[in-house]
Amino acid sequence: MESVSVAQAATQSFFSKIISGSLLIAGTAIGAGMLGIPLITAQSGFYPALLITGLVWLFMLATGLLMIEATLWMPTGSNILTMTGKLLGSKGRYIAGGLFLFLYYCLMIAYVAGGAPLFSTFIANATGWILPGASGYVLFSLIFGAIVFRGVRSMDRVNLILVMAMAAMYVGIVSFGSQAINLSRFAFFNVSAAFAAAPVLFSAFGYHNMIPSLCTYLQRDRRALRLSVVCGTTLALIIYSIWQWLVIGSVPLEAIAIAKAAGQPASAVLEGIINNPWLGRCAAGFAFFALVTSFLGVALSMTDFMADGLRKITTTRIVPTLLTFIPPLGMAILDPTLFDKALGVAGGFGEAFLNGLLPVLLVWVGRYELQLEHQAMLRGGKPMLLILGAGSIAVFLLEVVALLF
Secondary structure (H helix, E strand, C coil): CHHHHHHHHHHHHHHHHHHHHHHHHHHHHCCHHHHHHHHHHHHHCHHHHHHHHHHHHHHHHHHHHHHHHHHCCCCCCCCHHHHHHHHHHHHHHHHHHHHHHHHHHHHHHHHHHHHHHHHHHHHHHHHCCCCCCCHHHHHHHHHHHHHHHHCHHHHHHHHHHHHHHHHHHHHHHHHHHHHHCCHHHHHCCCHHHHHHHHHHHHHHCCCHHHHHHHHHHCCCCHHHHHHHHHHHHHHHHHHHHHHHHHHHHHCCHHHHHHHHHHCCCHHHHHHHHCCCHHHHHHHHHHHHHHHHHHHHHHHHHHHHHHHHHCCCCCCCCHHHHHHHHHHHHHHHHHCCCCHHHHHHHHHHHHHHHHHHHHHHHHHHHHHHHCCCCCCCCCCCHHHHHHHHHHHHHHHHHHHHHHHHC
């Protein structure tokens, strides 16, 4: 009888790991990209948009599994700097560290620039209190900086509440917004434009930064980590697909182009087209919760990264947390319109290398150069790694073309 209860407890613990891990992965992925994806993919039409979204999901799922494999070769608590230093040497460590800072500072700037106004609107709607000037940016950073400072366990609890609130708002948007779907809008096709959306989609499916912290939190359980990545990214794929169906099917292409040029989020565009006060409240709430869940994941991983790099100088989390939040806060206050620009650059350059090419390099060196003992998290051997590496370089080149032309 005792052995049965122990087995039940272990099973419950395993499932709780998967639920926590999946929601942390999904919460990190479903964020600021949600507000910009339909504005970019609409230029190709719904079905090409669905195709490129699925391809990017498969790619990022594969490289996420590679990142788990590389992380499990390292001691508990290791982050990008330790991993790249041991597998790629000091030069690789400095390059990866620079890319990490570039990518996640871009994302942090985008999240603060996009999240603080939503936060101010949320406070105003809930309390009637209008935050003056830059105070909304400062208060937004202080509240969520305090959560990140307390670590992954604290963030897990907050993330669960935020994901549940986001899901409720999402159901409300789909319920109210689906009444305005015009099937004729799905007849538009421009396949060549779909690939231009890849950099932003890379950013939207970015969760790899959470994996080192997640490996520690889930006690390096391979099965739980694999299932968390598969379930979490699949949940993100489903939500992104329905969201694009709703926006592309409800909003005229001309209105989407105008909103994109003005830097408005997709939720605001939908609210402007459908004159329903409940939809407006759901859209504002959804945009806020979606951005914050991703913001917390990025901020936590960046704080852990800073702590890994500053280990010999300080063991407190205060300094890494301040270094994570203060520079993006300053940039967002100076230029509040940086949301779309920072998101596109982060996806095209940072994500393509750090969450695409880097996991490929780490696993290639670990498996085939250093001959480390491993259980492959992704099958396909060298051909699969070469395909993923080529895909990362292709997305980088797409962003270069987009910026130049």
